[in-house]
Amino acid sequence: MTRDAPSLRDPGPEVVLSPAGFPDRILRWGHGWQVGTAAYWIAVTENAISDGALPITPGRHRIGADLAEEMAACLLGGYGLPYHVGLAAFEAVRAEGLLQRPVTAHAIEEVLRRPLPAGPGTVRYRFPAQRARYLATALTRLRAGTPPASARALREWLLDLPGIGPKTAGWIVRNHLGSGEVAVIDIHVRRAGIDAAVFDPSWTSARHYDLLEALFLAWARHGGVSAADLDAVVWAGRAARRPAAPLS
Secondary structure (H helix, E strand, C coil), X not given: CCCCHHHHHXXXXXXXXXXXXXCCEEEXXXXXXXXXXXXXXXXXXXXXXXXXXXXXXXXXXXXXXCHHHHHHHHHHCCCCCCHHHHHHHHHHHHHCCCCXXXXXXXXXXXXXXXXXXXXXXXXXXXXXXXXXXXXXXHHHHHHHCCCCCCHHHHHHHHHCCCCCCHHHHXXXXXXXXXXXXXXXXXXXXXHHHHHCCCXXXXXXXXXXXXXXXHHHHHHHXXXXXXXXXXXXXXXXXXXXXXXXXXXX
16 A cells, blocks of 8 residues: 555544443544554554464463462552562562462561562562552452452452552453453553544543443454453553554
């Protein structure tokens, strides 16, 4: 295809996204080679799968080996923390064996207050007391009974725990189950959705999470890709503060 001036300005077909429980949203889909459009992120996701950057294997989104580890990885990461700091905290707590036996918040906090190995140096964890309490409570509840196996039910179960909101609960479920029934609407995904006209800029995660999630799932469904894969690819592209390479 020759990318002459008119084609570059072509907004692509008009599509209708039908989010479950919300009104339809009409937008211009764009083209796969137009960086930032809804079509672009679908194409990048398809490319990530076809070239092996996102291998289609069970557990490809997991950080931890089981639900306890996934809860720890997501609770210790997330809001207010760079990804590498949260990951360093998770790895330190796991290395101490604190995720596989009954443990107190104090024991977790002690680990989080140490300088944490990260690459060639160390990092300091920002919320040692708060996140230690959250994690200890979550692990205690996990050991007290069997959580639901389905994605939506597991997310509701997680939402009853202190320190876990819709984004963190969705992150745990997406990673642990590889589920496309939930979405992780963080700042990177929200901004990408706004740029692609999937989301309205006035919608916030705090007030409109269910709407944002429903539209994100509709976006993935319309593009024929897994929502779990789409949000992983969008997050990676946006978190790096540069778009993925334009498509030919």
